[in-house]
Amino acid sequence: INSIHGGRSGSTISTVTTGSSSSSSSGGGSGSNPSSRVLQAFVCSPQCAADSCTFRASSNGGVTCWACKNGFVTTRLGGCGCPPGKYPDDSSGNVTCVSCLAGSWCPGGTEAAGSGINSCSNGLTSKRGAAAAGSCVNPPGYYYNSTTAAAVLCGPNTYSTGLSWQRSCTSCPGGLVTADSNPGPYTSAAVCVLKPGYYLRSWQPVACSKGSWNAGLNRVAACTRCAANVTTAGAGSSSAADCKYLAKGYEAVSVAASGEITAARICRANAYCPGDVEQPGWVGCSRGMWTRSSGRTSPNECLVPPGYYLPAGGGNITQCTTGANGSYKGG
DSSP: OEEEEOTTTOOEEEEOEEOOOOOOOTTSOOOOOOOOEESOOOOOOTTBOTTOEEEOOSTTOOEEESOBOTTOEEOTTSSEEOOTTEEEEOTTSSOEEEEOOTTEEOOOOOOSTTOSOEEOOTTOBOOTTOOSGGGOBOOTTEEEETTTTEEEEOOTTEEOOOSSOOSSOEEOGGGOBOOTTOOOOOOSGGGOBOOTTEEEETTEEEEOOTTEEOOOSSOOSSOEEOSTTEEOSSSOBOSGGGOOEEOTTEEEEEEOTTSOEEEEEEOOTTEEOOSSOOTTOOEEOGGGOBOSSSOOOSGGGOBOOTTEEOOTTOSSOEEOOOOTTOOOOOO
16 A cells, blocks of 8 residues: 555545566566556545545545545545535635625535535525524514515514514514604614604603603603793694793793794783783783783783773773862772
C-alpha cells in the first residue's frame, strides 16, 4: 500500500497497487522491471484536513474523509459539507461555513460556495441559522394563514411580533389604534397610539376634559391645557385651535390666526362676559348702563348709575334734574 497526496487539499490518500516481473530473453542479460498500477485515482474534498483522506479497497470502495476543516463536517458519503443551518461562503477569500441567512434555510451537507441555501416561500421568513423549511414562519407584522401556508399582513389596530407561526394578529390594547398615516407592517404594540382627543390613564384611553386637548397618535398621560381662563366647547378636543371659548367673566386679549385665544383678562367695566363664547367675549351694557365693577357675567348686572334714570319710552339713561319741590331720582 503506497500513499499519495490529494491535489487540492494536501490530504494523503492510501491506494492499493500491484506489481509484476519479467525474465530476460535467452542470450541477454537478466533483471527485473517492477511496474505498478493504481487501481483507482480519486481527489479528496478540498475541505478535508491534511492526512485525513483514505481509499477503501473493496467492491464499493471510494475516497473517505474522516476529518474536515474550515467548519465543515464529514458527510454520510465520506465527503465534507457544512452542518445543518450553515452554508459555504467564500466572501472572506476562503470557503467557510457560515450561518444561514435570515429568511432562508440551509439543510447542510454542501461544499461549493453559495450552495445549499434555500429561500422561504409565500412571504415567510426565518431566523438566522435555520436548518429546515419548517423553520420558515410569519415575519413581524404578519400572521400565518394555515390554509394557504402564506404570510398575511396585519390589519389596522392590530400587530404581530412574528417569528412564531402566529395564527392571528393581536389587537391594540385598551382601545388604542394604529395611525391612518402608518400603512404597516405593524410589528409591535408600540404602533398602537391614542386617538385624537384622548390621554392614557392606567393604559386606558380617557377623553380630554373640557379646557384641554391632545392631537393624539401618541401616548401621553395628560392633555394640554388651554391658556388661563380659556376653554373648549367640550371634552375630547384634539387641537389648540379648539381653545377659542372664554371662561365666565373674561374677555380675549390675543387671538392666533387659527382662532385659538392665547391670552384672556378680566371682563371690562360697564360690560359683561357670559363665558363659553368666542372672542372678543364681552358685551357692553345696553342703554348706557354701568356695572358696579369689572368681571361681570350677566346683563342683569348692568345698572343705572346714581343720578340717572331710564326713560320709560326707551333710549339711554338720562341724568336726573331737580324738581320744583326738590325731588330727585336715585340710581
